[in-house]
Amino acid sequence: MIRWIDVLSYNNALRQLSPMWKSSFAALMFLLSYTVHPVLQAAITLWMMSWCILQARIPFRAYGKLFGTALLFYALSVPALLVEFGHPAAGEAGIFPLTGLNLPVYVTAAGLQRAGELLARISACMSCFFFLMFTTPFSELLQVLRRLRMPQIVLELMLIMYRFLFLLSDAAHGLLLARRLRGGRRGYKARMRETAAMAGALFGNTMHRYYGLSQGLLARGFTDEIILPPYTARPVPLRYSIQAYAGIALLLLAEAYFITNT
Amino acid sequence: MDQESSLACDGVVFHYPDTKEPALHELTFSIPAGSKTAVLGHNGSGKSTLFLHAVGILRPQQGTVMQGGKALSYSKKELAALRRKVGLVFQDPEQQLILSTPLEDVSFGLRGSGMAEPAIAARCREVMELLNLTGLGDKPIHQLSLGQKKRTALAGVLAMEPELILLDEPTSYLDPLSETQMLKGLEAIHAKGTTVVMATHDMDLAYRWADWIIVLEHGRCRAAGTPEEIFAGREELLSIGLGLPLLADLWFSLPASLTAGQSAPRTAGEFKVKLHKLLALNHSYS
Numbered sequence: 001m002i003r004w005i006d007v008l009s010y011n012n013a014l015r016q017l018s019p020m021w022k023s024s025f026a027a028l029m030f031l032l033s034y035t036v037h038p039v040l041q042a043a044i045t046l047w048m049m050s051w052c053i054l055q056a057r058i059p060f061r062a063y064g065k066l067f068g069t070a071l072l073f074y075a076l077s078v079p080a081l082l083v084e085f086g087h088p089a090a091g092e093a094g095i096f097p098l099t100g101l102n103l104p105v106y107v108t109a110a111g112l113q114r115a116g117e118l119l120a121r122i123s124a125c126m127s128c129f130f131f132l133m134f135t136t137p138f139s140e141l142l143q144v145l146r147r148l149r150m151p152q153i154v155l156e157l158m159l160i161m162y163r164f165l166f167l168l169s170d171a172a173h174g175l176l177l178a179r180r181l182r183g184g185r186r187g188y189k190a191r192m193r194e195t196a197a198m199a200g201a202l203f204g205n206t207m208h209r210y211y212g213l214s215q216g217l218l219a220r221g222f223t224d225e226i227i228l229p230p231y232t233a234r235p236v237p238l239r240y241s242i243q244a245y246a247g248i249a250l251l252l253l254a255e256a257y258f259i260t261n262t
Numbered sequence: 263m264d265q266e267s268s269l270a271c272d273g274v275v276f277h278y279p280d281t282k283e284p285a286l287h288e289l290t291f292s293i294p295a296g297s298k299t300a301v302l303g304h305n306g307s308g309k310s311t312l313f314l315h316a317v318g319i320l321r322p323q324q325g326t327v328m329q330g331g332k333a334l335s336y337s338k339k340e341l342a343a344l345r346r347k348v349g350l351v352f353q354d355p356e357q358q359l360i361l362s363t364p365l366e367d368v369s370f371g372l373r374g375s376g377m378a379e380p381a382i383a384a385r386c387r388e389v390m391e392l393l394n395l396t397g398l399g400d401k402p403i404h405q406l407s408l409g410q411k412k413r414t415a416l417a418g419v420l421a422m423e424p425e426l427i428l429l430d431e432p433t434s435y436l437d438p439l440s441e442t443q444m445l446k447g448l449e450a451i452h453a454k455g456t457t458v459v460m461a462t463h464d465m466d467l468a469y470r471w472a473d474w475i476i477v478l479e480h481g482r483c484r485a486a487g488t489p490e491e492i493f494a495g496r497e498e499l500l501s502i503g504l505g506l507p508l509l510a511d512l513w514f515s516l517p518a519s520l521t522a523g524q525s526a527p528r529t530a531g532e533f534k535v536k537l538h539k540l541l542a543l544n545h546s547y548s
Contacts, residue, residue, distance in 0.1 A: 010400070163360065212352070217358075219349075227373040
């Protein structure tokens with residue numbers, strides 16, 4: 001999945017758009033996602049989705065898969081948000097009472113509303129992140145962060161982690177493939193033992209790669225810092241600017257309407 | 263070769279911790295400046311360790327490593343200067359590709375040396391063209407093929423315009439096309455006067471490419487000389503299990519009475535010409 005996202009971030013229709021503009025747009029929409037009415041949060045989700053799927057031409061399957069995976073975490077927390085044990089307090093009308101059990105279990109309207117609001121907010125915030133993730137390559141994000149005066153050490157760590165992510169995924173894939181080709185082992189215990197051995201081998205591999213990369217850095221004249229390429233500003237086509245500003249203005253107007261009418 | 267040496271070792275000894283045998287054992291040799299040198303040897307013969315010494319990553323426990331006739335000094339400033347003059351291309355390109363795209367990675371060393379951005383862009387374009395990497399500059403490193411990664415790693419070193427380039431098994435795992443592209447790039451670099459040193463197991467490649475050969479065995483220099491000199495001593499090569507290049511093997515398999523006094527051909531074309539001459543001579547006698 002990581003590799004897929006990375007490939008898409010380098011090959012999408014919004015790739016040539018200024019990374020700073022995309023980051024600012026995503027950040028602003030993220031802030032709005034936190035503050036506006038849940039109905040508008042749902043609208044933001046759909047709008048940001050349309051930026052990714054229709055404008056950037058990110059395949060719906062990739063987007064849906066990532067969105068669904070992220071929502072799984074929400075789904076896991078839903079029972080904790082919804083389900084109450086015991087008897088509803090006065091005025092707290094329980095709906096969907098599950099009376100078959102000894103301990104009364106119920107779901108309240110307030111719980112449902114809370115879960116719904118949370119879903120709207122999570123979806124909106126995630127769609128803003130996904131916009132940035134799918135349309136901006138990591139190297140450009142680093143340039144943006146550098147321009148925003150992120151400490152050099154943090155940028156270097158992020159860069160090395162990014163490189164290692166793929167190296168490790170390759171190593172893990174190789175180990176897994178080798179295990180499969182040898183037929184693997186049967187039985188739960190044997191499989192667990194083998195998984196542990198694989199984790200050990202992966203750790204060894206990581207250390208080997210780390211040692212190699214340090215030598216590589218030294219050989220290439222690394223002294224104290226990895227100097228990243230400077231940020232290069234790119235123009236933003238007018239149609240994207242108009243769409244973005246018009247959308248934000250509409251959202252703000254709608255929010256003002258919701259505030260005055262509630 | 264009576265020339266100034268680009269890289270030389272004098273009695274270099276190096277032991278890795280927790281190993282019985284030294285990786286380099288009183289290693290003494292010299293590589294002529296401006297040469298195309300192949301370092302031959304089995305796995306574990308000390309080729310990679312030697313290269314790590316040449317860029318000052320490892321320090322000999324005894325003996326001296328010299329670059330350009332001067333013994334290496336291990337101060338931070340001297341090492342930085344050395345690594346601008348001596349470029350090392352590792353066998354595994356993942357070991358030296360640091361940034362996320364080829365263009366960024368090739369410019370890594372240049373940016374570190376304080377070069378101006380327009381000059382960096384021009385130099386990167388030049389080396390990427392030379393190594394047939396144009397059009398890949400903006401692609402993430404992990405999406406490149408092994409051949410492209412190897413050429414990117416070489417481009418990063420070439421961009422620094424070093425006096426000496428060390429390549430650890432540059433053609434291993436490469437398909438013939440990638441190997442040809444890599445060798446073409448190396449030829450162009452050598453033509454500019456750079457000394458190119460390649461560690462390899464590929465006897466055929468060493469035979470047709472190099473003009474100076476060093477044979478390492480158990481961390482010692484077993485032989486050094488021109489390809490003709492090295493491959494003429496075929497019993498010695500066979501005794502250390504390195505074998506002979508196919509062309510030399512074919513040549514030496516001809517009756518000694520025919521090939522006496524002639525050096526073995528270095529290329530298939532040369533072999534063909536020599537064989538034609540021999541056959542014509544033989545025919546006229548009979």
